[in-house]
Amino acid sequence: MMRMQPSPAFAGTPVSSDSGSQSAAVAIELSDVSVTFGRGERAVPALAPTTLKVGDGEFVALVGPSGCGKSTILRLVAGLVQPSTGVVILGGREVAAKALRIGMAFQNPTMLPWLTIEQNIMLPLKIVEPYRSQFAKLKRTTFRDKANALLEQVGLKGFGRRFPWQLSGGMLQRANLCRALIHEPRMLLLDEPFGALDQFTREELWSILQELWILHRPTVLLVTHDLREAGFLASRICVMSARPGRILDDRHVAFARPRTVAMTFEPEFVALNQRLRAFIVGEHGAAKPTGADHA
């Protein structure tokens, strides 16, 4: 099971292996999952055997040094990578099942340049049932309204008919969130979605994502380098070690919602950041935090 970390109370509470009590249903369950790319002498271990349980509606942030396998966990959950050992169970079923409702967003918004923003956002509806079979019939009415309702929630009201190149990077990333949410996924996988944005735009989008999460309440897995981002958004943070990744620390973040950017400068929040930072820096340097240094 996952590694536990003694910690002072003000910096969040660690998740113990048997505390599944806060959420009834388990949305994501990785049991002893490891991933190795390539085989033989060229085999690269990307993820050490990892066990992780995420409850329905939880917002989990995965932080850690680059190349530590955070994105691999995301890709495992999305079914894009097969585990070398162990099983990935989503909502009680193994990942092979295609009917899963997953929304994904990456750092690169990847809007299709020949479609308008609302057409881009409606793209998942062309793919996923039950929307798929109704797409031709409803794309000009119900589905378009749905897309524009989401656009309004992220502050892009009236931009539906624009083309992607007419929007700024921050606006495209908002549209990207809309595309990830349009088919009402039960699960949202975000791989450094705000990594390419400037600080102020990023903070603005944190609030938007928080609002969307409170409103739609999907299970979220967020991969990020930014500890403030993790603290602001997540209800739980998993710190991962350098490659091959394993989970060093796993704790709940109890700050009240909706959180504000101002909160990220308060002493409790800063203490949490420093605590998380110690794990990641400690991995590289000599000063390893106690208890985390045995493999």
Place this chain on the structure above:
Amino acid sequence: MPDLDYRQKAWSIGLIVLFFAGWELFCLMTGMSDLVLPRPSQILVTLVQKFPLLWPHILQTLATTMIGFVLGVVLGVVLGAIIGVSKTAYDTCYPLLVGFSSIPKVALVPIFVLWFGSGSVPAVLTALSICFFPIVVNIATGLATTEPELEDVLKALGATKFDILWNVGLPRTMPFFFASLKVAISYAFVGAVLSETVASNRGIGNVMMTASSNFNVPLVFAGLFVLAALGVALYAIFAVIEGRVTGWATRKNDLIAT
């Protein structure tokens, strides 16, 4: 800025006229024999006089070119799609295609004649064989440049390979495709005329061949003018279609206002 646009157009038309005027003057001043280089005015007169004679040949060349071109586009798109989607197909077909495209197509004409006799069929096949390659390359390139992140987003939704090809791959390929069409139509002309020159009794290529053996050089040049005019016309048609279909790729200024 329509003013600037018109001025630009006037300039280019002026320069083209200047080119032909220079040609005419050069021939007059050097007393060039029309057996070597006829004057543009002579060519034009020949063209008008011989037009009733040329017309069926123009239709013939146009027909073989277009049939060869259409078949070449179909073949090119299918091959390009297969190569762009499948790694195995890429590895096996690409060396073969590069090898085939390196063969001078003149060398193929006798083989086509051997198989199908002289006439329209070798012309169509030569046009096809010369014009499909740029289409294959462009379609395959367009498909290969699909962003992996977007593919992941769609795969996570349970999209099939065909879904991704249809919604992302093929539309992304359109600018590449139309760019290659403009090249391919010119190539198809070259192929058809080439074959007519070697092995046919009809078509502009044949007319030019006969005219040159009769030392009717103005008629040879009239044939060249016809070919050039047809080439420009078809290129222009595809350029217009391209602008309509793939305007998103050129980010026209007038789109921003909407």
